[in-house]
Amino acid sequence: MTTVAVRRTQAERSAATRARIIAATVDSLVELGHAGTTTLEVQRRAAVSRGALLHHFPSRAELLVAAVAELFQAQRDVVGPAMLRAQELGSIDVGIDILWLSFNSPLAIAIDELWSAARNDAELRDALARQDRDQRSDVRALCAVLWPGYVDHPNYELALPVLIDAMHGAARARVVRSDRATAKRLAAWKELLHQLWA
Amino acid sequence: MTTVAVRRTQAERSAATRARIIAATVDSLVELGHAGTTTLEVQRRAAVSRGALLHHFPSRAELLVAAVAELFQAQRDVVGPAMLRAQELGSIDVGIDILWLSFNSPLAIAIDELWSAARNDAELRDALARQDRDQRSDVRALCAVLWPGYVDHPNYELALPVLIDAMHGAARARVVRSDRATAKRLAAWKELLHQLWA
DNA sequence: CCAGAAACAGTCATCCTTGACTGTTAGCGG
DNA sequence: CCGCTAACAGTCAAGGATGACTGTTTCTGG
Numbered sequence: 466m467t468t469v470a471v472r473r474t475q476a477e478r479s480a481a482t483r484a485r486i487i488a489a490t491v492d493s494l495v496e497l498g499h500a501g502t503t504t505l506e507v508q509r510r511a512a513v514s515r516g517a518l519l520h521h522f523p524s525r526a527e528l529l530v531a532a533v534a535e536l537f538q539a540q541r542d543v544v545g546p547a548m549l550r551a552q553e554l555g556s557i558d559v560g561i562d563i564l565w566l567s568f569n570s571p572l573a574i575a576i577d578e579l580w581s582a583a584r585n586d587a588e589l590r591d592a593l594a595r596q597d598r599d600q601r602s603d604v605r606a607l608c609a610v611l612w613p614g615y616v617d618h619p620n621y622e623l624a625l626p627v628l629i630d631a632m633h634g635a636a637r638a639r640v641v642r643s644d645r646a647t648a649k650r651l652a653a654w655k656e657l658l659h660q661l662w663a
Numbered sequence: 664m665t666t667v668a669v670r671r672t673q674a675e676r677s678a679a680t681r682a683r684i685i686a687a688t689v690d691s692l693v694e695l696g697h698a699g700t701t702t703l704e705v706q707r708r709a710a711v712s713r714g715a716l717l718h719h720f721p722s723r724a725e726l727l728v729a730a731v732a733e734l735f736q737a738q739r740d741v742v743g744p745a746m747l748r749a750q751e752l753g754s755i756d757v758g759i760d761i762l763w764l765s766f767n768s769p770l771a772i773a774i775d776e777l778w779s780a781a782r783n784d785a786e787l788r789d790a791l792a793r794q795d796r797d798q799r800s801d802v803r804a805l806c807a808v809l810w811p812g813y814v815d816h817p818n819y820e821l822a823l824p825v826l827i828d829a830m831h832g833a834a835r836a837r838v839v840r841s842d843r844a845t846a847k848r849l850a851a852w853k854e855l856l857h858q859l860w861a
Numbered sequence: 862c863c864a865g866a867a868a869c870a871g872t873c874a875t876c877c878t879t880g881a882c883t884g885t886t887a888g889c890g891g
Numbered sequence: 892c893c894g895c896t897a898a899c900a901g902t903c904a905a906g907g908a909t910g911a912c913t914g915t916t917t918c919t920g921g
Contacts, residue, residue, distance in 0.1 A: 478887085478899090482898080498782055499785060504880085516901070521898090524880075581779035585698070590839060626851055630831075630833045632826035633832030633836060634833075634835070635828045635832075637832070640778055640791075649824075650824065652824075660821075672918075672919090676917080680868080701909085711869080717911085719869095723909075817876085851916080
């Protein structure tokens, strides 16, 4: 019984394996957190041998850093579709709902998990700092699309960072709070922007 | 050479050792994070034997839960003195500076570290959820003292949760951002409250 | 003053993780 | 078609963490 596998170039095989490994890493980060994401766990989830894993990522640190880059790219693909689906762009309320999505994706959770680890890992911290700068630009651009009518409002630059920080904080606090509390937050943010951008 | 140690009751000895262990745990949480806070590390810092540590806290989990309670109590003692030192209570700016203190103490960092771990530890999560409720009451009471002149303002209830969430988010983002960014945040919050509570 | 319990001390087996190491296969350039 | 290299497979040693276990000291109630 000979293998009748589809012939693939080495580059294709390699890329596929690498992608599987990173996807497994992200899944593990979401489900088990940074501490639970051992190289063995990733290896199991990706169904690769130890040799394959170590070949692509010589150390656990390099694996996580690679995951950072991947997460950043994937995060971009989360909000875009939501924006396209939104009928009534320009509304404060719809904009906040969409923006909140980007803090709720599994990717955001994985990134958050890495932030925690970064406090004691200089290499990871640098990687995340660079990624954070890029991501902030993205978010700013996103907001400009969400609320084109308000970008020139004198309170626009004031409210945006506060709103984003608040979402960060609320997303984090969700671990120990109820869903109802989160819903209240959403309402409060909408009310706040309505007042500030009146 | 007989020991000439001061005679202490068992309860005193026990309490002292227990306190040393918890203090060491908090220190380790701040310096090394949750993952780095092993029972061995705590044992070394507290200069106690393994038997002593395991006697007071049979498992690592119980140690961390005990640290939660201790942290909560200690957190209370951070802001109080700052409030007393403040000359000009009632001012928005001073109030924000003081409130921000409570997010900068080592204790806040340790608590944050435990929040990260709580996502994968039900026992810890429950302990933190209870503590979070208490702490939120405390913060509300603190704000009432900081801004007695605004508690009846129609926007008071609206602004407070947003401000606190934003501080949470900013405190967390500090890991990957500059101090200058933090200073900007402080200014923005002040400006925001000035507008909302005009 | 003494029996017993609480508070500590020190050691150990077990488990887990990590990355190094050796062996094998599949594709690519010449 | 052939030698080489990248891609993968599987095993292993070293280190560290955890909690169980046994032994010793210190206090307290009767």
